[in-house]
Amino acid sequence: MLIKNPPLNAGLILALLVAAGVYLYTTRTTGGYELVATGANPRAAAVFGINVKRMFVFSIVLAGAIAGLSGVIEVAGVQHRLIVGLQHNFLVLGVIIALISRGNNLAVPFVAFFIAILEIGASAMQRTMNVPIEMVFIVEALVLLFVLLSDVFRRR
Incomplete structure (x- = not known):
């Protein structure tokens, strides 16, 4: 717990770092450009030589990793236990x-x-x-x- 009142844990800092990392990746790297291009128009990305299937799998894995990280932050940093139906x-x-x-x-x-x-x-x-x-x-x-x-x- 970083701050007691209001309750603020390190998950906020971690979430901001992940958001900044995703922003920097998608705007400053070739892989990020390929990811954005594939999401915008898969056919055009394939014409320009981008492996569309690999980008789709990568985007799903990246989204799953970020979702898992947010779940860990919620359970370990906020609730301190696993609750059935937690934030459905x-x-x-x-x-x-x-x-x-x-x-x-x-x-x-x-x-x-x-x-x-x-x-x-x-x-x-x-x-x-x-x-x-x-x-x-x-x-x-x-x-x-x-x-x-x-x-x-x-x-x-």
């Missing part, structure tokens, strides 16, 4: 964060922090004022909808 909505939140950040690796920590504030605030509002926690899903959906609709209106 992490996948949905990850997709929401990825869509709101629009593929910008530098924006992911800030968007994740914003979503975390919404989730924690919803939990506190449910405990204190009996507001349904599903209200935060509506707010997250509206934010996501407006971000995605901004692309539609920008193209017109």
Whole structure:
């Protein structure tokens, strides 16, 4: 535990380091460029000689390693025990964060922090004022909808 009140553990620093590492890898290395190119257009990447299957496997392994690391941080640093059904909505939140950040690796920590504030605030509002926690899903959906609709209106 780095700070007792509010509870802050070393997982935050580790998560920021991983986010910075992914950003540097995807923007400063040839492997990162190949990974981004394969994700953007696999056929064009294959035409330019990038091994698309290897990049797909690498991206899945990298995503799995980062997801496993986040699980270790949650269990070892926050809960201190394994709980069945622990944060079953992490996948949905990850997709929401990825869509709101629009593929910008530098924006992911800030968007994740914003979503975390919404989730924690919803939990506190449910405990204190009996507001349904599903209200935060509506707010997250509206934010996501407006971000995605901004692309539609920008193209017109």
